[in-house]
Amino acid sequence: MKIKDLEFNHIAFLAPMAGIADLAFRELCVQYGAAYTVSEMVSSKGLTMGDKKSAQLLTLGNDRPAGAQIFGDDPEIMAKAAVKCLDFNPDIIDINMGCPAPKIAMNGGGASLMKRPELAYEITKAVVQAVNIPVTVKIRKGWDEESVNAVEMAELAEKAGASAVAVHGRTRQQMYSGSVDFDIIAQVKKAVGIPVIANGDIKDEQSAAIMLEKTNADAIMIGRGALGNPWVFSKINAYLDECRVLPEPSITQKMAVMLKHIQKIIEYKGEYTAMREARHHAAYYTKSMRGGAKLRAEIGKLERFEQLQELSYKILKEYE
The missing domain is CATH 1.10.1200.80 (Putative flavin oxidoreducatase; domain 2)
Incomplete structure (x- = not known):
């Protein structure tokens, strides 16, 4: 598994989670086999205005390879924020276009960009042109069931120069309820030539294997399934690499x-x-x-x- 020139030892990644996936948790998950981690999302406006909390969220340590995730709805500000992220030496810049939280999505960022594909394209293009490291985009199935457009969004991300796309198989309206749509992730995989990372409801070896089988994704991203369960990565790695089932920790x-x-x-x-x-x-x-x-x-x-x-x-x- 490679994103541009960046190579990964395994294909089980830790998803970015605001208020959860801080440096301590990311380092712990890496110790248990997470092949890649992403910082908590940072406001592009806050970062460009010198917000101290934003800088703290971007601090990386023994959680490599690691990405810095930013959100916002202004291409110019997002590009400037991406450049500021380089001070923290991330391996990847990740653009959040999937966060369903009202305070993000109702203010133009996160999943609200699923409703504005053209703006999403301009943001991705601006960030790609601003930095010399890979840029990835995290999206959802769509805003709601009447506007499922993950394929279009992924194609635009690729056209704008993104090196990979992560897809959560739910709409914004679903938040984290209901079932993950494997088919939409499979459709994205067929539509683009860049790596596709599948996300949603992966909590153990079996769900990881099912996700890969049904979507043909290049990698998987585990979020809530890693909470109180950082060893999920070593279990998934052993199962996928060696067909071996590790015992549950005591x-x-x-x-x-x-x-x-x-x-x-x-x-x-x-x-x-x-x-x-x-x-x-x-x-x-x-x-x-x-x-x-x-x-x-x-x-x-x-x-x-x-x-x-x-x-x-x-x-x-x-x-x-």
């Missing part, structure tokens, strides 16, 4: 990884911020464990790392 291993993950967030962001973010991550790491309601109540009150350690010890004792 409760002890899960708790150890959870603590390691939160420690890394603390290192990057400080305990106050990290422990509030830890509530979300811990809920995923402990999903389906005994005493769910009580666990969730305790997780919702986490303020110090010691509390998380105590909670993990309680869980381990429950499973002795």
Whole structure:
């Protein structure tokens, strides 16, 4: 699998997720075999105006190869933002044309560009011309079922010079509900000559294999399926490369990884911020464990790392 001259060891990528796929999580997923990661999305306007938070979101580390993702609806500003991204030495510039969040899509960015193919083309073209590294585009099936245009969008992205396109097989109106449309991703794959990355509902080896079989995509992108489950990449890699099924990690291993993950967030962001973010991550790491309601109540009150350690010890004792 290659995007322009950039070669990947495997084909399971980590999807960009705002508020989730920060540097700590990206590095953890790479340790478990994610072949590629993308930063949390950054506002092109904020970045060009020197916003400090935007710069923090673009900080890369041991999460290579990695892309910097930007969003916006002005070709000139997007091009300037892409140039600023180069200060962080990304391997790829990724343009978000698929985010369904109202605060993004209702303000001209993200999935709203699915309704404006011509503008999407101009944005991609401007960014491609502004930088000397590969540019990729992330899209959806369409805005709604009455305006399914992923094929048109992908063809325009290729025409504008994009080196790859990632397709989430749902419309913006679906958000993350309903079923993923394998057929639309397959149609995109047939229509363009650049690599196509399939996204949506990939959570394990079986769903990864089904996605590849039904779409013929060049790679797959895992988002929510990696939450509390970073080892999903090593499991998918073993299955696709060697037809081998790795065992599910033990409760002890899960708790150890959870603590390691939160420690890394603390290192990057400080305990106050990290422990509030830890509530979300811990809920995923402990999903389906005994005493769910009580666990969730305790997780919702986490303020110090010691509390998380105590909670993990309680869980381990429950499973002795």
